[in-house]
Amino acid sequence: MSSATSTVVAVRFFGSLREAVGCDTVDLDIEDACIAGVRARLASLLRADGLQALSGQGVRVCVNQTIIRGNVELRAGDEVAFLPPVTGG
Amino acid sequence: MSSATSTVVAVRFFGSLREAVGCDTVDLDIEDACIAGVRARLASLLRADGLQALSGQGVRVCVNQTIIRGNVELRAGDEVAFLPPVTGG
């Protein structure tokens, strides 16, 4: 999964996660071009409470607006999003 | 139930019964001041098919806008109505 060249992906945080992380969107240059690589990079950037929120119950991860499970590979320009539990209406 | 003096009541017909009877409202001078008296009087006034329609399935009789069952006494000025099955909306 790892690559020698780095990959830049956009990472977005919504709702309570946006507040916990203190950021809306960040462009991350990741070494390991996958979700685990994003998490590893975030671990070196975020405060502990922000990082913990991303692993909270019901948090879902999207790649290019599609919810994914587990780890998936990423390409340059992909958009990764962390979504807390939703509620409309 | 019968009285020597006559009693005038208004009799109304709605929907298909209004069409079958060929009349909207009629003031009837009845000898027997009750629903049976109204029916007897109508028997002498209406054509057979109109009369038959009044005894059709689902026809309800009202006195002063309240549905009644069987025979009830009437007073002068009462409004009797024959209602076919209803449907709204």
Added chain:
Amino acid sequence: MHADIRVETDDFDVAEEWAAMRARLGGRAGAVVAFAGIVRDHAGTDKVDGLFLEHYPGMTEASIGKILAKASDRWELTDAVVIHRVGELGPRDQIVLVLVAAPHRGDAFAACEFIMDHLKTDAVFWKKEHRPGGDIWIGATGGDRERRNGW
């Protein structure tokens, strides 16, 4: 509960009724549900050229009032409006409006559908359809009665 019942020959304006209800709502109402019945141009496979609706002034309004009272006993409602047209109506004309406001959406949906189902079977109206083959007086259908009895 604010309740309003009208039987009229004139067309109604959903926008006006909706705005009037909204103006009456306090901060308690979280849900408004509206149902409008529209005259269709067919019934089953038969073409329908129009309808004639007849009512019994006084008794008809009272029959609708009983339906609203039952709905209000059963669900928490803040407002209910029923407008039912009578007279000659053509295809695509509006025929009936039921507007309900409630604190919670489940109550508003249930009450609006309950009122509409009971209007079909219990409200004092008579409906004649103008079909190409002639006029037909319509009774509540078996389906209508089943829907009502399902409540």
Added chain:
Amino acid sequence: MHADIRVETDDFDVAEEWAAMRARLGGRAGAVVAFAGIVRDHAGTDKVDGLFLEHYPGMTEASIGKILAKASDRWELTDAVVIHRVGELGPRDQIVLVLVAAPHRGDAFAACEFIMDHLKTDAVFWKKEHRPGGDIWIGATGGDRERRNGW
């Protein structure tokens, strides 16, 4: 089926949406059901001063589209419109509108309520309530999930 999905910060006008839908209806549609959600001034016993609604542009519209597709598979519908507001909303503000037209009223009622129940649980929105004690992010409640799972 004509379908329209909008997520906007501006308020919507029920009258305008209703009129536009009615203008699209042919003689086939016999029933229109509208649901409007309105911001309440309390949640349980807590006062609520307002809401903040957030969405994920693109994904949110797609999540609503999936709900409409499910409804349209399940019931015979001629038209469906969903408008959902985002941003800051105060008590008594309109928050969501679901408008459905169908040949038969049972389908229109069921589809409208189905869409609304799924908007609460499956549509991509995040809601924060402003309460006197502070802001709270709200998740779909157990009751919301039960309603959705009941379909």
